[in-house]
Amino acid sequence: MKWEKKDLITIEELSKGEINLILETAEPFKEILRRNIKKVPPLRGRTVLNLFYEPSTRTATSFSIAAKRLSAEIMSISTSTSSVQKGETLLDTAKNLEAMKVDMVVMRHLCEGAPKFLAERINASVINAGDGNHEHPTQCLLDLSTLKENVKTFNGLKVLIVGDIRHSRVARSNIWGLTKLGAKVSVCAPPTLIPQNIDVLPVDVYYHFDEAIKDKDVIYLLRIQRERMKKGLFPSTREYMNLFSMDRSRLKEAKKNVIIMHPGPINRGVELDGDVADSKNSVILNQVTNGVAVRMAVLYLLNGGNKNEKIIE
């Protein structure tokens, strides 16, 4: 199978085959990351631009490292330093990037659909690094890649996503990705943090964490944002923690080998107890490591790479 798409915008639009292609392509890159000399040449002479309209440390850094490992030139623009401050529209930004012959753009934006907007208007490949509450495809891919190392099969795998499903791009991408690979996804949150028409997504819904936790193979915690509390979506952090925090006592109720995941950054002690985050069940740091390998795979494939090609001599 060969990669055909110019851009990576959503997981929803990917086939199972395309997802597997990315995951398989990531494997040799993981191996490269374990070497002393971690740089390979496939993107030599290519220019990648990190275009971040929303603050990010982890994702921007992860993409930068991935691009550098592939020998690409990478530049980062964030809203605080860009002409966005001067009122330039995204359309004009797109035209300027095109004029500067950038090859790939990694974009994060607080508006859903912004990467799609950009992708439709430039020849360069666009990678969605998170658009509003819509999707965050590379987060999903690195989660799948991490799970792949820890489970025999995705078929029938029971995954529970806990937290602010309504406002989460990570949840949306993972619901599509996991389901396409055969996993059974459930979500758990107070009703105010569940989307109004959740039935349209292939998930089961729980309001009670203690009831949901018992038979799950994977528990995926989402970061809870305090600003949601101010809008009256839940009364207090304390009450949220009582009902939805993954703490040591809940870990005892879960399956013995349950896998604990989190997209970061963690609010230690809020949605996830520090001890649980650091326990043997947690694969949170593996997620971060695999993030680089998966992003290398995405950059590589969008650049026209082939998974069977020999990457280095």
Next chain:
Amino acid sequence: MKKSLNRLLFKNLHIIDIENQSFIDGDILIEDGKISKLGKIEDISEITKIINCKGMQAIPGLVDIHTHLREPGEEYKETIRTASRAAVNGGFVAICGMANTTPTVDTIGTVKYILERGMKINLAKVYTYGAVTKNLEGKELSEINDLVKGGIIGLSDDGNTIMDPTILLRALSYVKMFDIPIVLHEEDINLSENGVMHEGDMQTKLGMAGIPDLSEDTITYRDLRIAEYVNGRVHITHISSKNTLEVIEIAKRRGVRVTCDVTPHHLILNDTKIEFFNTNYKMKPPLRSEKDRLSLIEGIKTGLIDIIATDHAPHAIYEKEVEFNYAPFGVTGLETAFPVLYTNLVKNDKITIFRFLEMLNSNPVKYFDIDIPTDIKEGNDATFIIFSDDKEWEINTDLFESKSRNNAFLGEKVYGRIEYTIINGDIKLEKRKIDKKKKGV
């Protein structure tokens, strides 16, 4: 100096007869702005102009009760001139400007400015609403007597829902002495918050902030109860949901003096269109679910919905070609309403052409005191439109006389093309073209 008698003859038409709900084949003779003869006309002496309309149909002119003229204040989006050109290009012989211009239409001076510009441009007939409250702020009533004297056809704060029920109560009560309706855009802004699309299946997938139908039906209920309480006259504009329609149905049954309208886009499109974030599907109220759309179709069939109005809302290209969240709400409609409604409703037998004209001609005339004939009859003012229906065509921006391009039907294949728009015997649109000498106005 007296002008010599202008005698125009339109030949070989299929002419509607509203009174008898039928069509006749024949010719229309216009003399001095009036229809002087209908039927087979053999004597063609002293005719100024003969126009052969073989295969075409003549119907009364369309009336739009919800147009955003944008002038004064936002002339880069539209002017009274370009809106008038768009109107006659789309078969509309009368348009009614909303009060949200800059300045808002809350003084007699602005009313007169708009009406006089309309008359001077002399294409479609231009009417205007006045603001219910000063500067559309929902706080103090405008000097309504002044506005009525200036010639408004109704009052509306349009996009700004009057959130304080006491203000609406007083406005509806006060306006009773003038017998004009208050037109309401129903949206509880506390419930719609920062929403950009219908809260539903597609919104759940896309993650964008939603506008629940609840924001429309709950406040419609509130306002209809207020109208009932003071026996005031209200018109609910651009209703979008099944639940709102049910609230209106109940109110009508209780005898509340309420009428309502729906837009072409809410009748033909649903929220699945937003899948690829095209901002030409962003408007308020938002495109709703297929279930809602079907209930609106049912509403126009049963007569529960009285009027179809375009909510023609021009925006500059650069304002719309941005991230979906940042784009302004609204789409144009004057130039596409006829073909899309004719194709989707009349041509496929959802409604008859007679019911169609009730909603776009006779009901607007009846409820808003607009001076446009509602039939094509001898002795009537010669105000009517002629359309062809022989071949399918595609809507694209080349069609538009409007200054703006933000239309939700670009690329649609349609039937029904306006060929002539005639107002008081004056041909405003001829062979799909507006006379060049009218361009300079």
